[in-house]
Amino acid sequence: MSKQKPTILVVNDDGITAPGIKVLLEEMQSLGKIIVVAPDSPQSGMGHAITIGKPLRIEPVTIYPDVEMYKCSGTPVDCVKLAVNKIFKGRKPDLCVSGINHGLNNSINVLYSGTMSAAVEGAIESIPSIGFSYDDHTFDADFENCRPFVREIASQVLKNGIQFGTLLNVNFPQGTIKGVKVCRQADAKWAEEFDERMDPYNRPYYWLTGKFVLNDRGEDTDVWALNHGFASLVPTQFDMTAHHAIPQLNSWSFDVK
Template sequence: MKKPLILITNDDGYTAPGITLLAEIAQEFGDVVVIAPDGPQSGQSSALTVTVPLRVILKDSRPGYKLYKTNGKPADCIKVGLNKILGQKPDLILSGINHGSNASLNVIYSGTMGAALEGAIVGIPAIGFSITTHSWEADFTEGIPYIKKIIEEVVENSLPEGVCLNVNLPENDISGIKVCRQSRGIWHKEFIENIDPRGQEYFWLTGKYLNTEPESTDTDIWALDNGYVSIVPTRCDLTDYAYLEELNKNYENEG
């Protein structure tokens, strides 16, 4: 049987330990093509490169595995891979393993999840993986069996049209898997203000995450705080269906 084709990217750059491990794991399930940014692209969400041409450079090639770097963003990696590099539709898209959590509203800003959502848009099963620590020396050991289990499940059973998975892993002491919803929360005190050596004011993005529903036990934040791998089914459709009918009533006589 022909092996599945798996396209992998991330937002930490093609040399990041997380993507190196994810590519090694993915090779147990199929042929792997990695197309990843040439440097960090965190916080890029689904942004695209539109002011300069994309350069895609082959860095490694061997049976069942290719690695490309590009000056693009994570979503660019998926688009250029699907349109120009692969030559066929992949069976699965993986993004990560991101160094840093993408739970709760971080999914909105995440380049890792921007790439996974790009797969969902075009109907390809996609998973974004993240670990809660930002450390480049992150210990993925306990998470590996869970990553394999989740990939295997999607390879065997696919995903609904337009849906991808947002998977976040604790670094250590993992208790199991929780399928859950995205937690509600906010970022506050988001910028540090200071003066540079030339006497000019500047602002540095920082901030602290505040979980606005700490008592809820069905969220990704609760799962991670209690040692579980969180899985949140995620889609691009941002329509508020609960409010749609009510809003329609307000405009039903407007022609």
């Protein structure tokens, strides 16, 4: 008897009709039985938001022939929660892949990214999970060069599993991809430059814009890898404890009268 095909949950944050998720689901079809649960509208920058003040909708849709797909009114993290609870039910998927995001989610972007937060949620559910992102935020982004790497990395995860409490953050550069580098998250931030405008009633409003500021000269970072033509692969965890800071804090005394 042949081994059962793995089941794969496909999710994203750009919305269910984004070209990036089409590439991802096509590549995953060669690896297993896929189910897509994705937001019905773009959810970039939603981070690890969940919907608690209003109810959620989830409905089957037909977009690509023979692909089981559901659109969800919530955030990327809501999609994973609903998928696990209402679509997969007891039988968890063998893999959760998120993306391919139109735009990089390297470095500090892991925190703001709905794509990565969906993968983090998969990992919290003990599902081996990967977020994929590509350095082109346009709708017309050409994901061709990413395809073999997406397939290969997902195959490796299906074969080897992933260490407890971790997931993978994979980013692809434009152009020919030289290979995959295992990296750490670069120390960087966004320097905001709010774009101030006046509405017709003479009240100001602000568009969030910014400049990516790299504070890290390390050659073991995701930024370095991408700048040198490699795909970056950062093992990522959801234990946010700064374990190294515990001893120093234990030396503080909290004298409360």
